[in-house]
Amino acid sequence: MTLRTETFILNAGPQHPSTHGVFRMRFTLDGEVIQDVEPVFGYLHRGIEKLAEGLTYSQDIVFTDRLDYLASMTNNQAYVLAVEKLAGIQVPERAEYLRVIMAELMRISSHLMAVGFLLNDIGAFLTPLLYMYREREKILDLYDMVCGQRLTYNYMRIGGVSQDIPEEFVPALKRFIDSLPRFIKEYEQLLETNEIVLIRTKNVGTLSKESAINYSAAGPVLRASGIKWDIRKADPYSVYSRFKFEIPTGIKGDVYDRYRVRIEEMHQSIAIIKQAMEQIPQGEIQTKVSRVLKPAKGEAYGRIEGPKGELGFYLVSDGGTNPYRLHVRPPSLINLTALRELLIGVKIADAMAIFGSIDICVGEVDR
Amino acid sequence: MSIFSNVIPTVIHAAPLAPDWPSGFWSHLIIFVVILFIFYIFMAMAFIYFERRVISRFQIRIGPNRIGPFGLFQPVADVIKILIKEDIIPGNVDKIIYILAPAVAVVPSILVFAVIPFQNGTALIDLNIGILYIVAISSVSTVGLVMAGWSSNNKYALISAMRIIAQVVSYEIPMALAILGVVLFSGTLSMNGIVQAQTVPYILLQPLGFVIYFLASMAEINRTPFDLLEAEGEIVAGFNIEYSGFKFALFFLTEYAEAIAVSAIITTLYLGGWKGPFLPPILWFLIKVFAVFALIIWVRATLPRLRIDQVMGFAWKCLLPLAILNLLITACQVVFWPALSQWIIAGVNIVLSAVLVVLWSRFFRLTGDKVEA
Numbered sequence: 208m209t210l211r212t213e214t215f216i217l218n219a220g221p222q223h224p225s226t227h228g229v230f231r232m233r234f235t236l237d238g239e240v241i242q243d244v245e246p247v248f249g250y251l252h253r254g255i256e257k258l259a260e261g262l263t264y265s266q267d268i269v270f271t272d273r274l275d276y277l278a279s280m281t282n283n284q285a286y287v288l289a290v291e292k293l294a295g296i297q298v299p300e301r302a303e304y305l306r307v308i309m310a311e312l313m314r315i316s317s318h319l320m321a322v323g324f325l326l327n328d329i330g331a332f333l334t335p336l337l338y339m340y341r342e343r344e345k346i347l348d349l350y351d352m353v354c355g356q357r358l359t360y361n362y363m364r365i366g367g368v369s370q371d372i373p374e375e376f377v378p379a380l381k382r383f384i385d386s387l388p389r390f391i392k393e394y395e396q397l398l399e400t401n402e403i404v405l406i407r408t409k410n411v412g413t414l415s416k417e418s419a420i421n422y423s424a425a426g427p428v429l430r431a432s433g434i435k436w437d438i439r440k441a442d443p444y445s446v447y448s449r450f451k452f453e454i455p456t457g458i459k460g461d462v463y464d465r466y467r468v469r470i471e472e473m474h475q476s477i478a479i480i481k482q483a484m485e486q487i488p489q490g491e492i493q494t495k496v497s498r499v500l501k502p503a504k505g506e507a508y509g510r511i512e513g514p515k516g517e518l519g520f521y522l523v524s525d526g527g528t529n530p531y532r533l534h535v536r537p538p539s540l541i542n543l544t545a546l547r548e549l550l551i552g553v554k555i556a557d558a559m560a561i562f563g564s565i566d567i568c569v570g571e572v573d574r
Numbered sequence: 575m576s577i578f579s580n581v582i583p584t585v586i587h588a589a590p591l592a593p594d595w596p597s598g599f600w601s602h603l604i605i606f607v608v609i610l611f612i613f614y615i616f617m618a619m620a621f622i623y624f625e626r627r628v629i630s631r632f633q634i635r636i637g638p639n640r641i642g643p644f645g646l647f648q649p650v651a652d653v654i655k656i657l658i659k660e661d662i663i664p665g666n667v668d669k670i671i672y673i674l675a676p677a678v679a680v681v682p683s684i685l686v687f688a689v690i691p692f693q694n695g696t697a698l699i700d701l702n703i704g705i706l707y708i709v710a711i712s713s714v715s716t717v718g719l720v721m722a723g724w725s726s727n728n729k730y731a732l733i734s735a736m737r738i739i740a741q742v743v744s745y746e747i748p749m750a751l752a753i754l755g756v757v758l759f760s761g762t763l764s765m766n767g768i769v770q771a772q773t774v775p776y777i778l779l780q781p782l783g784f785v786i787y788f789l790a791s792m793a794e795i796n797r798t799p800f801d802l803l804e805a806e807g808e809i810v811a812g813f814n815i816e817y818s819g820f821k822f823a824l825f826f827l828t829e830y831a832e833a834i835a836v837s838a839i840i841t842t843l844y845l846g847g848w849k850g851p852f853l854p855p856i857l858w859f860l861i862k863v864f865a866v867f868a869l870i871i872w873v874r875a876t877l878p879r880l881r882i883d884q885v886m887g888f889a890w891k892c893l894l895p896l897a898i899l900n901l902l903i904t905a906c907q908v909v910f911w912p913a914l915s916q917w918i919i920a921g922v923n924i925v926l927s928a929v930l931v932v933l934w935s936r937f938f939r940l941t942g943d944k945v946e947a
Binding site: 215217223224225238239326329330331332333334337338341397401403404406407554555556557558559 | 633634736737798799809874875876877878
């Protein structure tokens with residue numbers, strides 16, 4: 208005998224504990240199993256791309272802070288990189304190193320949040336997340352030292368950075384970097400030997416190599432599927448070509464691999480920061496750039512390896528003081544396109560784990 | 575403490591109601607019900623406070639510390655807050671069931687305390703089928719939760735209700751089988767009798783039974799890692815999503831009352847109940863209850879949640895066979911070696927349990943594979 212079943216629609220979001228902001232998923236469910244999913248976003252749309260057209264190039268840096276608010280520094284970096292490409296501005300070496308240090312710290316911070324929230328979605332009652340917060344707090348303190356801000360930094364400037372690091376920054380950074388591997392190990396021990404974490408993450412939400420490429424996924428999501436692609440190596444910007452580091456990749460592309468890749472990337476970031484601290488030269492931190500920048504007519508695309516994937520800013524100049532067009536390539540949104548394929552056929556509980564493992568930031572999805 | 579031993583003189587057996595002192599019986603009943611109810615409310619508040627403080631230690635936070643010394647009055651403030659909240663009845667709910675559900679949930683959780691011995695003979699009633707009564711009564715709460723989930727006319731609540739039916743029915747069986755092991759050793763179903771029979775705490779004689787009972791009761795009272803029905807990451811709050819004010823407070827109370835009940839039952843069955851040296855029995859009882867609850871909190875603070883199919887698989891593939899084996903082993907020991915020293919049996923059982931658990935974890939692996947749609 209077969210029972211007649213009926214599908215029903217369940218709205219997860221926009222106000223839902225697991226949707227990391229105001230994201231909405233419209234599930235078509237057959238019991239617990241997801242038949243179809245329709246992502247709905249735009250609840251946090253602020254029209255940043257349009258707003259940017261009304262302000263000067265340097266004023267737009269502030270907007271980039273508000274995109275992925277868990278990784279403001281890297282947003283700054285990608286934007287100023289695009290502007291510098293557009294206007295042909297050389298950046299002093301010390302500023303480049305400072306940018307790298309800040310960006311890698313940001314990557315650690317963002318990955319900490321990603322792993323913490325993933326575990327929170329799996330159902331660990333806040334504990335891993337708060338441990339992650341503890342470490343992130345130290346990074347925020349470092350940023351506070353450098354630029355006086357803890358969330359939206361507005362630190363990078365066209366042609367450099369806003370201010371040099373204070374004296375107490377270097378020892379504080381050293382202390383943090385030296386202590387971090389031990390903490391990461393602590394997390395790993397807590398999580399990797401935990402049978403429930405393993406059965407909830409392994410073989411769940413598997414994204415094949417081909418699909419990952421087809422969805423033009425980037426960042427940890429792509430690398431977890433086994434593809435060695437990192438803008439820092441593939442198209443080196445800033446001074447990344449001077450550092451030795453590995454690109455960690457996964458094998459299966461499941462939730463567990465994404466989590467592993469993030470943990471490994473934190474180790475690599477630590478290595479990069481260590482090398483940057485050794486190599487960092489003295490000198491200028493800012494080239495002379497006119498306050499009202501007027502780049503020649505043309506276009507430029509600046510891209511970096513953000514914590515969540517390839518973050519790109521596409522700028523078109525018509526020769527005026529404001530950008531004619533600013534377009535953002537948000538890694539969160541593009542990684543999200545794989546969501547539907549990943550979610551169909553899994554249970555709701557896994558859906559949240561998969562969604563968490565993609566690690567989106569709604570500020571960046573909606574812009 | 576003294577009020578317990580002075581007011582209520584001796585054990586009162588339910589089966590032969592003493593016909594010559596009905597007034598004594600009724601005074602005992604009324605006084606004890608009042609005491610028990612106060613105990614129930616205070617313990618629930620103490621547990622809420624205790625859990626919040628302990629779990630915040632796990633999470634490198636401080637926890638409630640504003641109201642009163644060490645935040646001791648935080649639960650009181652919570653209760654006041656929750657009681658003066660607006661009691662909303664949404665438009666499309668099944669009104670009668672919706673209103674009835676919290677009561678159906680909370681009453682059995684109070685009734686369980688009737689047979690729990692706080693010290694020798696101090697229980698509301700020492701039923702000669704005490705443990706059977708507990709198994710029967712404690713699962714009635716579930717009906718209340720299902721009613722709430724069904725009547726709320728909310729999809730999250732409905733999923734939660736379906737989950738809890740599946741889960742509780744599955745875990746009831748290994749739980750009852752685990753209890754049978756204890757009953758075989760003690761030779762009685764009376765809660766007080768079980769405590770008196772424990773010369774060696776049954777956690778040593780029945781280590782496997784203890785583990786099974788502990789896990790199954792975690793599922794029964796919906797604590798992590800089996801808290802599927804209120805998985806806030808998936809179905810927000812589950813069955814109580816549409817409830818507010820006093821009705822929600824009743825569900826909250828039920829949850830904690832069940833936790834107290836399970837801690838008390840584990841204390842009674844496996845940890846020797848009120849027995850212990852030096853301190854008064856009631857204090858020993860409370861210490862053990864809080865120790866068990868601390869273990870529950872520890873689990874909650876550490877472990878993520880299982881998925882529904884994994885929860886079911888765990889019950890049927892792991893707990894049920896192990897519970898049956900445990901029962902078999904216990905029965906053999908009771909029948910064939912009744913005169914053997916309990917310490918020897920304890921040693922044998924600890925080794926056996928370790929072997930069985932390891933074997934089972936090798937044979938049966940819960941998988942995280944994709945479900946066929």
